[in-house]
Amino acid sequence: MLIPMKDLLDDAKKRRYGIAAPNVFNLESVEAAFQAARELNAPIILDCAPAHGIEEVSAIAHFFASKYRDVSAALNLDHGDTFEAAIRAIRSGFTSVMVDRSTLPYKDNVDQVTEITKIAHAVGVSVEAELGHVGVGLNYNETRDKGLTNPDQAADFVKKTNIDCLAVAVGTSHGNYKGEPYLEFDLIETIERNVNIPLVLHGGSGTGDINLQRAIALGIQKINLFTDLNKEGMEQLKSYVAKEVPDNIDGDNDDEFSEGVMKLNIREASQESMKGYKTALKYYMKLFGSANKV
């Protein structure tokens, strides 16, 4: 059974570890995430973006939750950007929704998050919201400082919205970084003191092991990951393709052609890439101290 994200994060806050939240988007990625969690006996949060299929991913996640019953997993809508997306996620069995209104004026962010939180909580679904704005790594230098979370506003935001965890902008960015990432550790500490709920770090990939561990020690409980899992998956896929496809296929020779087609197997290619995804995910789970925490 999938469980509310709040339950996982509250335990992580109490025992001071971080939970990996990989983006999942199809059957293979959901199963890889479940297997990684199971092999390490670590809790996991599956993050699904609206564009990746709310109803589809929910059905897949529920299937694997009953296949791997000993895994503690939550299913969270990642960057839910509309009221409709949140309601669809709740209806289709997500155990958490992120309501991302971080680019709106403060009052609109508060109002829209409060409205969905009331609905989500009525059916036991957790809510994540973002204050400040985590930008894109390619614009790191231009966007980093502008988006940082205001710690006083954070206290007010959490009080007014009644959310279960807060995504903070403390120097990370989505995707690949242009330049060297550096985090505002004092800001993490201050926000942690000001709000009494778990904190979420978006853009965990490429942030650096030492930075991530320190952020967790200071009060981060959920770390979102995709770029590094994607990278490792693509590396694995590239070496599979390089190994399995002969260079000399030209289609002239029937045997050669059928042998090549058999070796260029899309099912195996997908499994290979997921091996890389899973390896990178397990690496981070261990780094975050979440192994054997179920």
Ligand SMILES: [Zn+2]
């Ligand atoms: Zn994000």
